[in-house]
Amino acid sequence: MKRNMRVGAILKTLMDKPGQIFTLNYFAEQLDAAKSSISEDIVILKNILAELKLGRIETITGASGGVVIKPFISDDNKKKLIEDTVAELMDSDRLIPGGFLYYADILYNPHRVKGFGELIAQEFSNYDIDYVMTVETKGIPLALMTADYLNTPLVVARKGNRVSEGATISINYVSGTTGKLQTMYCAKKSIKARSKVLIVDDFLKGGGTIRGMMDLVREFDSEVVGTAVFMENISQKKKMIDGYYSILKMDVVEGRIIIHSEIE
Amino acid sequence: MKRNMRVGAILKTLMDKPGQIFTLNYFAEQLDAAKSSISEDIVILKNILAELKLGRIETITGASGGVVIKPFISDDNKKKLIEDTVAELMDSDRLIPGGFLYYADILYNPHRVKGFGELIAQEFSNYDIDYVMTVETKGIPLALMTADYLNTPLVVARKGNRVSEGATISINYVSGTTGKLQTMYCAKKSIKARSKVLIVDDFLKGGGTIRGMMDLVREFDSEVVGTAVFMENISQKKKMIDGYYSILKMDVVEGRIIIHSEIE
Numbered sequence: 001m002k003r004n005m006r007v008g009a010i011l012k013t014l015m016d017k018p019g020q021i022f023t024l025n026y027f028a029e030q031l032d033a034a035k036s037s038i039s040e041d042i043v044i045l046k047n048i049l050a051e052l053k054l055g056r057i058e059t060i061t062g063a064s065g066g067v068v069i070k071p072f073i074s075d076d077n078k079k080k081l082i083e084d085t086v087a088e089l090m091d092s093d094r095l096i097p098g099g100f101l102y103y104a105d106i107l108y109n110p111h112r113v114k115g116f117g118e119l120i121a122q123e124f125s126n127y128d129i130d131y132v133m134t135v136e137t138k139g140i141p142l143a144l145m146t147a148d149y150l151n152t153p154l155v156v157a158r159k160g161n162r163v164s165e166g167a168t169i170s171i172n173y174v175s176g177t178t179g180k181l182q183t184m185y186c187a188k189k190s191i192k193a194r195s196k197v198l199i200v201d202d203f204l205k206g207g208g209t210i211r212g213m214m215d216l217v218r219e220f221d222s223e224v225v226g227t228a229v230f231m232e233n234i235s236q237k238k239k240m241i242d243g244y245y246s247i248l249k250m251d252v253v254e255g256r257i258i259i260h261s262e263i264e
Numbered sequence: 265m266k267r268n269m270r271v272g273a274i275l276k277t278l279m280d281k282p283g284q285i286f287t288l289n290y291f292a293e294q295l296d297a298a299k300s301s302i303s304e305d306i307v308i309l310k311n312i313l314a315e316l317k318l319g320r321i322e323t324i325t326g327a328s329g330g331v332v333i334k335p336f337i338s339d340d341n342k343k344k345l346i347e348d349t350v351a352e353l354m355d356s357d358r359l360i361p362g363g364f365l366y367y368a369d370i371l372y373n374p375h376r377v378k379g380f381g382e383l384i385a386q387e388f389s390n391y392d393i394d395y396v397m398t399v400e401t402k403g404i405p406l407a408l409m410t411a412d413y414l415n416t417p418l419v420v421a422r423k424g425n426r427v428s429e430g431a432t433i434s435i436n437y438v439s440g441t442t443g444k445l446q447t448m449y450c451a452k453k454s455i456k457a458r459s460k461v462l463i464v465d466d467f468l469k470g471g472g473t474i475r476g477m478m479d480l481v482r483e484f485d486s487e488v489v490g491t492a493v494f495m496e497n498i499s500q501k502k503k504m505i506d507g508y509y510s511i512l513k514m515d516v517v518e519g520r521i522i523i524h525s526e527i528e
Contacts, residue, residue, distance in 0.1 A: 008308075054273060108411075111284065111415070163442075
């Protein structure tokens with residue numbers, strides 16, 4: 001088998017399961033090649049992606065070592081992703097009575113939300129993360145794509161209790177958007193004790209919903225290691241949480257919505 | 265730039281945006297190569313994926329032509345995906361009082377649900393599809409991954425009306441699981457008239473929820489071109505819909521849950 005054939009096969013396999021470590025032996029068997037050839041192939045592949053700023057492949061040494069594709073989005077692509085999104089969101093057709101902004105189509109565009117998921121995964125790629133958690137509904141695609149790049153399961157908290165989920169743990173929280181006391185549920189089976197959780201959500205206003213997820217994680221004897229949101233409303237100064245990562249900042253100035261990003 | 269470098273770069277670009285057509289000129293510019301070299305690279309890449317049964321690349325001729333990666337899952341991988349999932353689901357710990365089965369973790373496992381999304385996308389890859397639609401909550405990851413491979417937006421119908429979504433269209437439906445009359449909402453902005461929609465959901469019992477989505481699509485002056493579900497309860501013989509594609513069949517025999525698949 002030719003080198004470019006092996007390089008293609010290895011890249012396809014790594015990209016199908018980002019964040020998953022594949023041993024050199026795995027590729028040697030699959031591609032019927034010597035481990036030394038595979039090792040050279042991987043160096044070539046690493047250089048291709050690095051040189052063209054297309055991705056990042058890492059080699060992990062040791063007994064459970066191997067090769068893995070890590071989340072990577074070049075500065076140029078990051079800039080383009082954010083600029084394109086801001087330009088689309090500033091369209092006045094998106095204003096909804098009550099000071100809301102329609103942005104579901106952005107988060108429901110698979111290729112686009114994959115970009116944002118990779119951005120969040122890259123930001124948290126040095127953390128030890130067991131689960132990515134969100135609460136239904138609009139943040140699910142973003143949280144799923146983040147979890148895909150980090151190779152962790154997704155956990156979805158629900159706003160109503162479902163008979164089909166079995167035993168649940170619930171907490172009460174005050175929604176920043178509606179100001180109402182609400183209940184959030186999570187299946188007992190969904191998080192193992194002593195886990196590390198990354199919270200991902202679509203929107204942050206007062207932080208009540210995210211605070212709720214933090215409380216929920218604690219009820220599972222687990223720990224929140226980070227919080228990331230797609231958009232933050234900065235006109236609401238008082239937040240119930242701090243230390244979060246937000247991609248877009250939304251402000252309301254004289255009744256007009258302004259969106260920007262501080263990500264470089 | 266060497267051939268294996270270009271082959272790697274082209275594959276990475278195509279895989280990041282499955283279903284999206286890239287022109288040869290795009291690669292010629294990006295990789296600073298002659299169109300004839302790119303053309304040869306693509307033939308090589310096509311053969312690599314075909315020979316190793318790793319994927320399917322298509323060349324589209326004509327003015328809006330180019331190259332695209334299509335959904336593809338080999339027979340061996342399909343078999344393994346389904347067998348692994350059935351084995352996991354048959355675990356008696358998954359039984360929930362009321363005859364329900366806990367399967368959220370399967371659909372919330374990103375790499376796994378990507379496999380099922382690719383399977384559905386492959387099944388419908390010859391259809392002309394403008395949107396993939398689901399209803400919150402558990403089917404969202406599967407529908408999103410399907411939409412990713414088909415390169416279409418995702419539409420998520422909701423079970424409650426949200427002030428932040430703007431004008432909505434709603435329909436009433438009878439849930440097969442609870443037997444209750446419910447209302448389903450969809451933002452008016454989310455589907456353009458005269459569109460073709462693929463419905464994807466996690467579970468099918470009586471078909472009431474999917475029937476509801478079909479009614480909703482009709483209210484948008486659009487057409488349902490197919491329906492796919494992750495799991496179907498075949499112990500409920502009477503369905504309100506027909507002609508759907510289901511990956512797993514669940515049966516209740518003498519109080520025990522049996523799962524199988526008819527996909528070869």
